[in-house]
Amino acid sequence: MTTAIEASEGLIELVRGNDDIASHADGCDIETVAAAERELGVAFPPSYRRMIEEFGTWDIAGEEFLGVYQTPAFGQKLLGSVTETMDARGQYGMPFELIVVMFDGMGGLVVLDASKADQEGEYPVLVWNPGIADRQSMERLGDNFGSFALLLCQRALTRWR
Incomplete structure (x- = not known):
């Protein structure tokens, strides 16, 4: 069984190995990641933090991840x-414990639920729609970010190629 961090490492290889249909930023240093977590008031799970450190933000085969990045136009603002x-x-x-990582393309937000950390500090991946207060009714997409993102990108890559 692959851990969430191993899945993130696999995703990094996938993005780097398919640079004709993938793009990414330069990644974030530890200070930028810490600033993002302070602003959110919640820590990133390890597999998501690994991707942010490596790429900041990235996409592959049409799957776009928000990550954390800055632009000259917005200065120090964390986007x-x-x-x-x-x-x-x-x-x-x-809800405060949710972190937006993607858009689902249907008006919902793909989120990580920090209120349900597992023993490795990973959060489940859910779909949150504005107005939904009951987490039991939210669609669960995966147990952790690394495994979810790797599988999603592998499928997208297969369809693309």
Whole structure:
């Protein structure tokens, strides 16, 4: 059985090995990751943190991940997961423990649920739709970010090729 971190390492190889249909930023240093976690008030799970450290933000075969990044136009503002999470909390009342990592393409947000950390510190991957308060009714996409993201990207890559 592959761990979440091993799955993230596999995803890194997948992105780097398919640079014709993948793109990524330069990654985030430890200080930037810590600043993002402070702003969110919640820590990233290890497999998601690994991807942010490596790429910051990335996409492959049409699957786009928010990650954490900055641009010259926005200066020190942390974009991606940080901005989208803070916006969803403020505009739609998204629960504090959720971290937005993707859009599901149907109006929902793919989130990590920090209230349900496992023994490795990984969070389940869920779909949150604005207005949903009951987590039991949220669709569960995976047990952890690394495994979810690797499988999603492998499938997308197979369809693309």
